[in-house]
Amino acid sequence: MVVAKNVFKFFGKKKVVEDVSITIPKGKITSLIGPNGAGKSTLLSMVSRLLTSDGGEITIDELDVAKCRGNDLAKKVSILKQANNVTLKLTVRELVSFGRFPYSQGKLTKEDHTYVDEAIRYMELEELENSYLNELSGGQKQRAYLAMVIAQDTEYILLDEPLNNLDMKHAVQMMKVLRKLVDELGKTVAIVIHDINFASCYSDYIIAMKDGKVAKEGTVHDMIRPCVLKEIYDLDMNIEDVNNNKICVYYA
Amino acid sequence: MKLRWKLLLLAAVSLLLVAVYMLTNAGGNWDYILPRRGMKIVAMIVTGGTIAVSTVIFQTITNNRILTPSILGLDSLYMLLQTAAIFIVGSGSAMMMNRNLNFLVTVLAMVLFSGLLYKLLFKKEGSNIYFLLLLGLIFGTFFSSISTFLQVLIDPNEFQMVQDRMFASFNNIHTDIVWAGLAVIGLGVIVMRPYLKYLDVLSLGKDQAINLGVDYDRVVKRLFLIIAVFISVATALVGPITFLGLLVANVTYEVMKTYKHSYLFAASVFISIIALVGGQLLVERVFSFTTTLSVIINFVGGVYFLYLLLRERS
Numbered sequence: 001m002v003v004a005k006n007v008f009k010f011f012g013k014k015k016v017v018e019d020v021s022i023t024i025p026k027g028k029i030t031s032l033i034g035p036n037g038a039g040k041s042t043l044l045s046m047v048s049r050l051l052t053s054d055g056g057e058i059t060i061d062e063l064d065v066a067k068c069r070g071n072d073l074a075k076k077v078s079i080l081k082q083a084n085n086v087t088l089k090l091t092v093r094e095l096v097s098f099g100r101f102p103y104s105q106g107k108l109t110k111e112d113h114t115y116v117d118e119a120i121r122y123m124e125l126e127e128l129e130n131s132y133l134n135e136l137s138g139g140q141k142q143r144a145y146l147a148m149v150i151a152q153d154t155e156y157i158l159l160d161e162p163l164n165n166l167d168m169k170h171a172v173q174m175m176k177v178l179r180k181l182v183d184e185l186g187k188t189v190a191i192v193i194h195d196i197n198f199a200s201c202y203s204d205y206i207i208a209m210k211d212g213k214v215a216k217e218g219t220v221h222d223m224i225r226p227c228v229l230k231e232i233y234d235l236d237m238n239i240e241d242v243n244n245n246k247i248c249v250y251y252a
Numbered sequence: 253m254k255l256r257w258k259l260l261l262l263a264a265v266s267l268l269l270v271a272v273y274m275l276t277n278a279g280g281n282w283d284y285i286l287p288r289r290g291m292k293i294v295a296m297i298v299t300g301g302t303i304a305v306s307t308v309i310f311q312t313i314t315n316n317r318i319l320t321p322s323i324l325g326l327d328s329l330y331m332l333l334q335t336a337a338i339f340i341v342g343s344g345s346a347m348m349m350n351r352n353l354n355f356l357v358t359v360l361a362m363v364l365f366s367g368l369l370y371k372l373l374f375k376k377e378g379s380n381i382y383f384l385l386l387l388g389l390i391f392g393t394f395f396s397s398i399s400t401f402l403q404v405l406i407d408p409n410e411f412q413m414v415q416d417r418m419f420a421s422f423n424n425i426h427t428d429i430v431w432a433g434l435a436v437i438g439l440g441v442i443v444m445r446p447y448l449k450y451l452d453v454l455s456l457g458k459d460q461a462i463n464l465g466v467d468y469d470r471v472v473k474r475l476f477l478i479i480a481v482f483i484s485v486a487t488a489l490v491g492p493i494t495f496l497g498l499l500v501a502n503v504t505y506e507v508m509k510t511y512k513h514s515y516l517f518a519a520s521v522f523i524s525i526i527a528l529v530g531g532q533l534l535v536e537r538v539f540s541f542t543t544t545l546s547v548i549i550n551f552v553g554g555v556y557f558l559y560l561l562l563r564e565r566s
Contacts, residue, residue: 050459074465081459088455088511098456102465106449152464 001026002047002077002156002190007056009042016042018212020056024156028204029182030190035233038209040192041160047190048079048158060156074102077156078149082164092136092144093129096120099151119151123177139170146177157181159191163198171195175202200224201245208232220246255515258508262522269529277537293529295425298433299489300496300524302482305517307497308504310479312455312513313472314381317505320498323385324369324476325392326362326483327492332395332402333358334417339402343413355429359436359484366480370473381458381472417491422532422545425490433485440481447474451513493546499553500524502560527552 002024009017017039024030032040045051047058049065058065060077096119100112120129123143163171179202181187193199206223208215215232224246229237237250278285310321337347373384450471453461462468504520531545
């Protein structure tokens with residue numbers, strides 16, 4: 001369980017995250033939604049210690065993020081950010097192997113190789129494992145990075161806009177993989193996501209943020225309602241039931 | 253194991269060049285020639301190696317292949333220290349006459365300056381590397397300005413002494429400080445060893461490095477200090493010459509095509525030996541001292557960069 005208590009973050013004088021307290025439940029997909037500049041990514045970055053908080057406390061399974069050793073935390077929680085434009089000459093397999101760094105500090109053991117193999121198989125990258133990253137399409141690259149996170153074998157996986165730059169097919173594929181990670185491997189996934197329909201179809205729990213605060217949180221059923229979304233996005237939405245999924249129509 | 257073969261080949265070429273430089277054209281005066289040339293070779297290897305390795309580290313930290321550590325302002329600080337020493341205590345003082353003392357004081361001052369700069373910067377959260385580079389750039393300009401100001405004020409005879417330190421020269425390597433330099437580098441390598449494993453991860457970028465459990469601020473601070481030590485030694489030996497690092501580092505990436513720093517370091521050292529000893533051979537035996545090594549290196553480096561740029565565009 002990830003618990004954030006009264007967390008603050010300032011960029012200069014601007015309060016980006018203000019007195020936020022959330023709980024990310026174990027074994028579920030939690031989506032962070034909200035308009036641009038709501039502080040979702042900042043919050044996720046603080047949970048994953050990419051940023052330090054300016055107040056409050058964040059714990060992951062009782063481990064204090066601010067005090068815990070980086071390497072121990074790297075075995076517990078992983079984060080994948082949106083911009084991953086590495087210019088290195090790196091093959092997919094080498095990238096995935098980096099996921100084992102917290103365990104083996106660069107010297108891979110037999111066990112590490114098994115994890116790497118499994119991660120590559122899980123993301124169906126076997127045929128690409130010796131290709132260089134810069135030769136891959138955006139979707140393949142994203143999959144390779146996710147394979148690295150899987151090889152890192154952390155209980156908690158945080159993703160900052162994992163669907164960015166993906167076409168519809170790859171976006172669906174990505175969400176299905178995340179679903180599988182939760183259902184089959186028992187991971188806990190938290191994502192920052194802009195497409196509320198993906199959030200509605202795939203997540204178990206939704207936290208909506210606005211102006212640096214938590215606007216509302218709850219299950220999909222509680223959250224995907226016209227009045228709730230109107231409050232968050234300031235937009236009138238029709239919500240239709242399609243194949244038992246709640247789909248928001250707001251395009252026109 | 254293609255990488256091993258490439259390394260072996262590079263090692264063989266460097267060894268060959270060193271042998272040619274040492275053994276040909278000696279004119280029978282072995283007792284005189286060998287120690288003299290040997291000292292020069294050691295100095296070239298030390299200079300080339302430190303500049304190459306520190307540039308590779310620097311480019312990994314900044315994730316940028318066209319930056320060199322000179323942006324940290326260490327070269328300018330070196331000039332300022334030399335000028336200030338002459339200005340304040342004069343060219344006849346122990347500080348100027350005793351190379352080893354001068355070397356130790358200079359290296360210590362450069363490392364202290366870097367340490368202070370990083371301490372200031374990393375104390376604040378959001379340790380942005382580019383902010384550090386900007387600060388380095390500003391300090392560098394500031395130091396150069398003060399140096400120029402002092403140079404205008406000092407006696408012209410004393411200025412000669414400053415000028416002697418201003419330009420990199422491999423015909424005038426300060427071989428008397430090679431041993432002190434080696435000792436300092438040895439110390440640097442010992443301190444650096446535990447941090448080497450992080451470099452591969454750092455090349456993935458800051459966020460990934462933190463994700464994979466690297467204590468980013470601490471590791472980067474240590475690595476920057478090591479860069480400062482290496483650059484100080486190289487600068488004290490031959491003067492400001494960081495373009496060599498840019499050239500060698502990029503040739504290394506092109507040749508090795510790997511992210512593994514153990515290979516990159518070894519290859520960059522060999523390539524710098526090839527560049528320096530090969531260049532010096534050209535200067536001494538082909539051009540018979542009508543040109544200087546820095547001219548050749550800058551020329552070859554410039555042409556190579558044009559090639560890289562043109563190739564990128566097509």
